Amino acid sequence: MIEFQRKFYKDDDLPFLWHYMLEIDSISQKPIPLTEPQNFQPLSPETLFEEKNADKLVLEIGSGKGAFLRQYAQKFPQSCILGTEWDLFCANLTARKLKKLGLKNVAVMRGDLFYFLRDLMPSNSIDEVHMYFPDPWPKRRQQKNRLILREGFLEQIYRVLKLGQKFFYWATDHEEYNILALKTFRNFPNAKILEENTAQPTAGIETGFEKKYKKEGRKIYRSIIELRVDECTNTAE
Numbered sequence: 671m672i673e674f675q676r677k678f679y680k681d682d683d684l685p686f687l688w689h690y691m692l693e694i695d696s697i698s699q700k701p702i703p704l705t706e707p708q709n710f711q712p713l714s715p716e717t718l719f720e721e722k723n724a725d726k727l728v729l730e731i732g733s734g735k736g737a738f739l740r741q742y743a744q745k746f747p748q749s750c751i752l753g754t755e756w757d758l759f760c761a762n763l764t765a766r767k768l769k770k771l772g773l774k775n776v777a778v779m780r781g782d783l784f785y786f787l788r789d790l791m792p793s794n795s796i797d798e799v800h801m802y803f804p805d806p807w808p809k810r811r812q813q814k815n816r817l818i819l820r821e822g823f824l825e826q827i828y829r830v831l832k833l834g835q836k837f838f839y840w841a842t843d844h845e846e847y848n849i850l851a852l853k854t855f856r857n858f859p860n861a862k863i864l865e866e867n868t869a870q871p872t873a874g875i876e877t878g879f880e881k882k883y884k885k886e887g888r889k890i891y892r893s894i895i896e897l898r899v900d901e902c903t904n905t906a907e
């Protein structure tokens with residue numbers, strides 16, 4: 671697979687909005703292919719936040735317009751939560767709302783979460799992961815975009831989690847993606863589904879899509895997956 675040059679940078683205007691994006695060639699306006707591996711230094715997660723003394727680092731995958739992120743940050747001031755979102759409009763909107771609220775324990779990374787984890791996130795750094803209503807990519811040719819099923823995705827999640835008993839919180843309205851995602855977790859060493867399709871909204875917080883889908887009367891599948899991370903299996907660099 672062709673790889674492209676990427677860069678990580680802070681937003682010029684909004685505090686605690688970060689971007690991890692493809693470098694675009696100024697003449698061709700196309701992404702620049704990599705000729706040799708880019709050797710990034712893993713970042714220090716506390717540099718992403720204004721709060722420097724958090725007890726926990728929490729990751730939300732696909733934070734959308736930021737409803738869960740905002741409420742989680744307000745409910746748990748001792749935790750820092752990083753939202754990740756590849757849509758610029760959503761990431762900007764979230765960062766603007768967060769700025770208004772003056773929260774110090776939350777940040778947003780705009781870019782593809784998979785490459786952000788792979789290239790920049792240090793091993794053994796995250797306490798819990800939330801992923802709610804990911805894009806289902808229903809058409810056959812789009813299904814390769816389903817994050818949970820992407821080759822190496824769960825390995826990256828496992829690598830960045832801190833040692834011990836950790837949790838992955840998952841919800842979707844899409845039955846087929848749900849079945850495949852739970853199967854992927856079941857087949858992953860050191861993962862165990864603790865609550866299967868019956869979990870309640872985490873800390874009572876409903877996400878933006880959850881509210882919309884509940885109004886439409888759709889069935890929601892919510893699960894909690896335990897990941898037991900130990901030194902022998904976590905290949906920290």
Ligand SMILES: C[S@@+](CC[C@H](N)C(=O)[O-])C[C@H]1O[C@@H](n2cnc3c(N)ncnc32)[C@H](O)[C@@H]1O
Pocket residue numbers: 731732733734735754755756757760781782783784801802803804805817877878879880
């Ligand atoms: C259907 S929305 C759900 C938003 C929110 N979690 C909620 O429940 O309201 C899924 C979001 O995931 C984002 N997303 C999809 N793939 C992504 C990726 N690889 N990296 C970062 N964000 C991604 C999309 O842009 C979209 O905003």
